[in-house]
Amino acid sequence: LRDLAAVLRDTARAGDLPGHLAPTVVAAMLPGTTAEAAQRLAERLRAEVAERLPHPSMDGSRMTVSIGIAAIDQGIGRATLDEAMDAAETALIRVMDAGGDSIRLAEPPPHRHAEAA
Numbered sequence: 001l002r003d004l005a006a007v008l009r010d011t012a013r014a015g016d017l018p019g020h021l022a023p024t025v026v027a028a029m030l031p032g033t034t035a036e037a038a039q040r041l042a043e044r045l046r047a048e049v050a051e052r053l054p055h056p057s058m059d060g061s062r063m064t065v066s067i068g069i070a071a072i073d074q075g076i077g078r079a080t081l082d083e084a085m086d087a088a089e090t091a092l093i094r095v096m097d098a099g100g101d102s103i104r105l106a107e108p109p110p111h112r113h114a115e116a117a
Contacts, residue, residue, distance in 0.1 A: 001026065003053050004065070011045045021085055025092070035071055035105055042067045042103045068092030070106035083109060 004026055008018045012028060021027035030038050046065050053063035068091030072084040087106035095104045 004049065004063070007048050007052055008045060011041065011048050013041075021089065025089070027085065027088070029072075035069060038069045039103060039105065042069060046101075046103070064101035066092060066095040066100040067103040068095060068106060069103065071108055073109035 001024065005018065008026060008028060012018055013030075015031055017029040017031070019027055019029075030041065033041070046067070049065050050062045055061040055063050068088040070084045070087035070091060073080050087109065091104040091106040095102050098104075
């Protein structure tokens with residue numbers, strides 16, 4: 001994970017916020033980034049990982065990464081971030097269930113309307 005974090009740090013842009021979502025899941029918040037731009041960054045990350053990191057088995061294969069991407073809704077606060085992280089994790093699980101080594105964009109968050117008082 002340390003080497004993966006170094007690749008993520010090198011691939012991320014100024015203002016991106018990498019960190020851990022879970023003990024074995026690295027995450028990054030990409031403020032002001034569209035889903036399409038996030039996918040392009042994810043593809044660059046996958047390419048860098050494959051180029052720079054050998055598989056831990058040291059069998060000559062290269063590391064791969066599986067990536068789930070989710071947009072953060074227009075809301076604010078912890079619930080909005082939790083919803084986006086849950087959606088990204090669900091997308092990641094779907095990638096892993098399909099064999100891994102790819103990227104999946106989560107379904108967009110539900111559109112919310114201000115409730116009448």
